[in-house]
Amino acid sequence: MSNTSELFGSMVFSNAVMRERLPKETYQTLQKTIKHGKHLDINIANVVANAMKDWAIEKGATHFTHWFQPMTGVTAEKHESFISPTEEGRVIMEFSGKELVKGESDASSFPSGGLRATFEARGYTAWDATSYAFIKDKTLCIPTAFCSYGGHALDEKTPLLRSMEDFNREAVRLLKLFGSNVSSVKTTVGPEQEYFLIDKSVYEKRPDLIYTGRTLFGKKPPKGQELEDHYYGTIKPRVKAFMEELDEECWKLGISAKTEHNEVAPAQHELAPIYTTTNIAADHNQLTMELMKKVASKHGMFCILHEKPFEGVNGSGKHNNWSAITDTGINLLEPGDTPSENAQFLVFLCAVIKAVDDYSELLRISVASASNDLRLGASEAPPAIISMFLGDELTSILESIKNGNEYAVHEKEQMKIGVHTLPRIPKDNTDRNRTSPFAFTGNKFEFRALGSSASISEVNTVLNTIVAEELKQFSDVLEKADNFEKELHNLIRKTIIEHGRIIFNGNGYDDAWVQEAEKRGLPNLKTTPDAYSKFLDQKNVDLFSSHKIFSYAEMKSRYEIALENYIKTINIEAETMIEIVKKQILPSVSSFEEDLASAIASKKSISENMSCKFEEETLAFESKTSDKAYSELKNLEKVLSKAKGESLELAMYYKDQVIPAMKKLRSEVDTLETCTSAEYWPLPTYGEMLFSIKY
Ligand code: ADP
Ligand code: MG
Numbered sequence: 001m002s003n004t005s006e007l008f009g010s011m012v013f014s015n016a017v018m019r020e021r022l023p024k025e026t027y028q029t030l031q032k033t034i035k036h037g038k039h040l041d042i043n044i045a046n047v048v049a050n051a052m053k054d055w056a057i058e059k060g061a062t063h064f065t066h067w068f069q070p071m072t073g074v075t076a077e078k079h080e081s082f083i084s085p086t087e088e089g090r091v092i093m094e095f096s097g098k099e100l101v102k103g104e105s106d107a108s109s110f111p112s113g114g115l116r117a118t119f120e121a122r123g124y125t126a127w128d129a130t131s132y133a134f135i136k137d138k139t140l141c142i143p144t145a146f147c148s149y150g151g152h153a154l155d156e157k158t159p160l161l162r163s164m165e166d167f168n169r170e171a172v173r174l175l176k177l178f179g180s181n182v183s184s185v186k187t188t189v190g191p192e193q194e195y196f197l198i199d200k201s202v203y204e205k206r207p208d209l210i211y212t213g214r215t216l217f218g219k220k221p222p223k224g225q226e227l228e229d230h231y232y233g234t235i236k237p238r239v240k241a242f243m244e245e246l247d248e249e250c251w252k253l254g255i256s257a258k259t260e261h262n263e264v265a266p267a268q269h270e271l272a273p274i275y276t277t278t279n280i281a282a283d284h285n286q287l288t289m290e291l292m293k294k295v296a297s298k299h300g301m302f303c304i305l306h307e308k309p310f311e312g313v314n315g316s317g318k319h320n321n322w323s324a325i326t327d328t329g330i331n332l333l334e335p336g337d338t339p340s341e342n343a344q345f346l347v348f349l350c351a352v353i354k355a356v357d358d359y360s361e362l363l364r365i366s367v368a369s370a371s372n373d374l375r376l377g378a379s380e381a382p383p384a385i386i387s388m389f390l391g392d393e394l395t396s397i398l399e400s401i402k403n404g405n406e407y408a409v410h411e412k413e414q415m416k417i418g419v420h421t422l423p424r425i426p427k428d429n430t431d432r433n434r435t436s437p438f439a440f441t442g443n444k445f446e447f448r449a450l451g452s453s454a455s456i457s458e459v460n461t462v463l464n465t466i467v468a469e470e471l472k473q474f475s476d477v478l479e480k481a482d483n484f485e486k487e488l489h490n491l492i493r494k495t496i497i498e499h500g501r502i503i504f505n506g507n508g509y510d511d512a513w514v515q516e517a518e519k520r521g522l523p524n525l526k527t528t529p530d531a532y533s534k535f536l537d538q539k540n541v542d543l544f545s546s547h548k549i550f551s552y553a554e555m556k557s558r559y560e561i562a563l564e565n566y567i568k569t570i571n572i573e574a575e576t577m578i579e580i581v582k583k584q585i586l587p588s589v590s591s592f593e594e595d596l597a598s599a600i601a602s603k604k605s606i607s608e609n610m611s612c613k614f615e616e617e618t619l620a621f622e623s624k625t626s627d628k629a630y631s632e633l634k635n636l637e638k639v640l641s642k643a644k645g646e647s648l649e650l651a652m653y654y655k656d657q658v659i660p661a662m663k664k665l666r667s668e669v670d671t672l673e674t675c676t677s678a679e680y681w682p683l684p685t686y687g688e689m690l691f692s693i694k695y
Contacts (some may be wrong), residue, residue, distance in 0.1 A: 009254035011059065013052055013133040013140075021051045034129050035184075045097025052133055053082060053095035056140040064095055066103035066125040067141040069156040070110040071561050073455050075286045076146075078105055079139055100142060101127045107146070107154060111564070113557030115152045122149050128157060131283050134253050143283050152554055156457035159549050160279055163464035166547045170471035171324060171332070177478050178344050182326040187464050190275030190444075191285050192259075194316035194452050195292055196267045196304040197239060199692035202684040203302035207584075211576045212569075213306035213453070214371070216662070217585075219670040220312045221687030225265045233262045238693055239269065242299045246271070249291045255284040264380075265313040266690040275321060275444075278464070282457045285318075289453070301693065307451040308374035310686060315375035316452030320459055323444035324348070334443040343488060346401075350495040351474060352445060353388060355466035356438055357502035359543070360386035361523055361534045363438070363447070366462040368531040368562065370569040372451035377526065382437030382449050384531075385517045385524045387504040389436035395505060401489075402496045435508035465549050528566045529651040535559050563651045570654045574640055574662055581633050581669060584682040589626045589672055592680040593619055621675055629668035636661040 009016075018027055026047045033040045040048075056064070065077040084094040107123025125144035133142050146155035153159050164187060171185035203209055208216040235243065243260045250257035256274040263270050271292075273284060289305055296303035308315035324332045332348045335341075356363060363386050367376070377383040390398070433439060437449045450459050474491060481487035501520040506513060517524060525531040534540070536559055544550040550558070596619040603610040639661045643653055673681060684692075 004251065007248060008251045008256075011135040011252040012254040013055060014254060015132075017055060018048075018051075021055060022048065030129070040101055040127075040129065042097050042101075045101050047097070049095045049097045049100040052100065052140065053093060056135055057082070057093055059135050061135050061138050061140045063138065064099070064140040064142065066105070066127075066144040068125050068144045068146040069282075069286060069455060069457065070146060070154060071113070071156065071558070072111060073156075073453070075290070076110070077139070077141065078103075095140075103142075103144065107148065110146075110154060111561045112148065112152075112154055113560035113564070115148055115150075115154065115553060115557040123147065123154055124149070128161065128279065130161075130277070131280050132254065136253065136287070152551070152557070156455050156461075157279065157282070159461045159554075160282060160457045160464075162549050163461045163468070163547070164278055166549065167324070167464040167468040167471075170468040170475065171326075174347070174471045174475045174478070175326070175344070177475065177484065180326075180344075182328050182330070184327045185324050185332070186327075187278045187322060187324045187460065188275045188444075189278045189281040189456060189460060190273060190321040191281060191450075191456050192270055192272040192319040192321070193285065193288060193292075194263055194268060194270045194318065196265070196309055196316065197242065197269060197296060197301045197693060198267055198304065198689050200297070200300050200302050202689045202692045205684050206689070207580055208573075208576055209302075209304070209309070212573045213304065214309045214374075214573075215311070215686070215689070216573060216577050217580065217666055217669045217673070217683065218310065218686040218689075219673045221685065221690060223266075223687070224313050224690070230262050230266050230268070231264050235260075235262060235269075236693055236695055238299065238301070238695055242295055242301060243269075243271075245298070246291060246295045249295060250284075250288060253284070253287055253291075255288060257288070263314070263316075265310070267693060268314065268316065275323075278322075278460050282455065282460065285456050305453040307369075307371040307453060308378075310690065312686075313690070314380045315378070317375065317381055317448060318450045318452050318454065318456065320447040320450050320456055320463075321441070321444045322447060322460065322463055331443050333440075333445065343485075346492055347474060347488065348471075349394075349440075350492050351467050351470040353502060354473075354495050354499045355463075355470045356386065356388055357499040358470070359462070359466040359540075360502065361525065361531070361537070362462050362466060362540055362543075363459075364449070364523070364525045365531045365535050366459045367449045367451060367454065368525075368528040369451060369454060370528060370566045370573075371453060372449075373527050375451065376449060382435060383508050383513070383524075384449075384526050385508075385514065385522055386437055386449070386502075387508065387517065387522060388502050389433050389439035389505055390503055391433075391440060392505065394440060395503060398496045398500070398503075401493055402500070433505065433507075436504070437508065461549060465543065465547050468547060469543055527655050529563065529648060529655050532559060532562055532566075532651070533648055535562075560647060563647050566651050567654055570658055570662075571640070571643070574636060574658055577662055577665055578633060578637060578640075580683075581629065581665065585669055585672065586626060586630060586633075588680045588682045589622060589629075589676055592676050593622050593626070595677075595680075596622070618675055622672065625668060625672050625675070629665065629672060632661070632665040632668050636665050 018030065022030065026044055029044050030048060032038050063079040063081045065079045067075060067077050070076050082093040082095055083091040085091055103125040105123055105125060123146055125146050128143045128145055131143035133140060145158040145161060147158060148154050167187055168185050172182060175182055206215065208214065247257045257271055258274045259272040261270055271288065275281065292303040326332065335345050364384060375381045437447065439446045447459060450456065477491060478484065478487055501522065514524065536555060541552055541555060544555060545552060596615045600612045600615045603612050639657050643650060643658065645653065
């Protein structure tokens with residue numbers, strides 16, 4: 001298939017396929033289920049399943065799976081073949097409605113954070129009919145949500161779907177007050193995915209990349225990103241071939257991969273899809289990450305999704321572009337053309353401002369992980385302090401509302417401010433301030449603190465819920481208003497006065513901002529344990545339980561899983577360091593030292609006066625440094641052996657004791673690298689990795 005439009009969605013059981021393949025009545029009933037979340041009758045499910053199976057078999061599928069997103073951050077699948085034996089000893093291909101809508105699987109090996117007692121190992125997967133089924137690797141994949149026997153969410157998707165429903169309810173309620181009769185509102189997301197590509201041959205020689213996804217050692221190469229010659233640079237043919245195949249694979253699955261370019265660091269790239277409904281965007285992003293790995297491997301490369309694979313060069317993030325759209329096609333974060341559209345825009349904008357200020361800790365928590373800690377606040381990614389960028393124009397509009405002044409748009413037109421006519425907002429002032437974690441970019445918000453390897457589900461669950469909460473508070477006030485416009489004006493003004501502190505249009509990488517933010521009372525949660533120590537605060541528990549996103553038990557389980565993940569990640573890194581230093585670095589350095597020593601001895605055997613300056617000085621330095629590395633190794637082993645306790649306490653120990661010990665060991669090893677012969681150094685260097693794709 002060379003035609004892109006034919007290729008696009010060719011492996012998706014899409015709306016068009018359903019319309020074509022399902023009896024009219026079945027199709028209409030299924031549409032109702034999809035649009036309004038109605039229960040799907042088993043007879044209908046049987047018809048749908050049968051059509052799906054026939055379609056999948058025609059496309060070469062032999063198996064089906066319920067595809068879900070447990071709390072591991074990656075997706076899970078258990079393949080079952082369609083075959084079903086007949087009495088004559090033959091097989092027929094079968095797939096029932098029951099198998100389509102519900103699956104039962106052993107959940108005991110997925111993280112549950114204590115939610116699922118082991119005697120209750122069963123978990124259920126239930127079809128998310130709003131996300132289309134698709135074929136991947138000859139397998140029909142049914143996107144599903146994953147719950148425990150008791151109905152607790154065991155995955156990333158269930159809370160996301162709950163938060164979308166919640167947002168929908170509150171947004172529709174608020175829009176009614178503006179005389180709108182929209183029947184649904186969906187949040188939309190376009191995640192920009194950053195990644196690195198290196199040659200497989202260098203990857204295979206780095207146990208740290210293999211075990212932990214990042215390099216634990218490596219000195220800065222002579223050339224890094226300082227020449228800024230990679231960003232948007234010409235794409236090398238090998239990478240281009242990879243991108244072309246990746247695009248095609250994405251398109252087959254209906255993922256609208258749109259923009260591919262080189263990023264800031266050498267070997268770093270980005271893919272951005274066209275935005276779509278949030279739960280579908282989440283499914284698509286998981287698939288995109290999986291495809292990146294697979295396609296890279298086919299091209300003899302390795303795709304690194306880790307947030308900070310190389311120290312000293314930029315890490316990778318995933319900008320989460322977020323907005324909300326009505327079923328009538330109105331983007332609620334698009335400044336409108338008329339004053340009333342603008343009033344509506346301003347109220348949604350204010351809901352986001354208030355949400356980000358009220359719940360900045362939750363937003364910070366939603367991007368917290370051991371790997372993202374290495375990136376946030378490193379003057380390449382937004383700081384761990386959550387603030388909002390609105391741009392000068394929007395900020396001065398809000399200021400003028402706050403102060404009750406007239407607002408004059410720079411050179412453009414006179415803005416009318418007043419109770420009846422809220423100002424018209426100029427359209428073309430999107431932001432190019434890249435240092436803000438949460439930026440308004442013309443018709444959407446871009447949350448930039450998310451890490452490259454993370455699922456987008458958690459972040460969007462939080463975003464949807466916190467904004468829904470503010471919409472709810474606004475409706476509670478506005479519904480009771482005698483004079484709607486006056487109350488609306490007051491509400492907007494009040495929000496700006498009370499929550500203006502979250503708006504910061506300056507340089508987020510600047511040290512002065514850290515102090516300024518502290519003065520404003522904005523939290524600065526630098527690490528994952530710091531962030532998670534706030535997760536179970538009453539305010540957050542109240543929010544999630546009142547919106548029925550998470551029960552307390554579900555929150556507690558997520559808290560435990562996140563901390564356990566943090567601890568395990570750092571523990572694996574520390575163990576990997578120990579192994580590499582013991583088995584590779586120190587033995588290699590010792591061989592080099594032996595070489596130097598025998599070179600000195602043989603030179604001296606010719607003449608006592610023979611100069612051995614290089615050999616002697618290098619040997620002395622190597623010897624001293626390898627001793628230091630050895631003691632740091634012993635120290636790390638000791639620190640690790642003392643790791644005790646659980647949950648937050650243990651996570652804090654890893655943060656305060658283990659990570660510093662790892663850093664000290666790394667520093668000595670990186671020094672050794674500077675003076676050890678390349679012939680002896682056992683690991684590919686940063687230069688060899690970052691410039692491994694040569695053509
Ligand atoms: P940038 O200038 O940051 O590179 P673009 O304008 O190309 O960004 O958009 C980046 C991402 O934002 C794309 O994935 C795009 O589809 C997405 N996006 C655009 N509009 C919306 C929207 N209304 N809701 C969610 N995402 C959106
Ligand atoms: Mg962007």
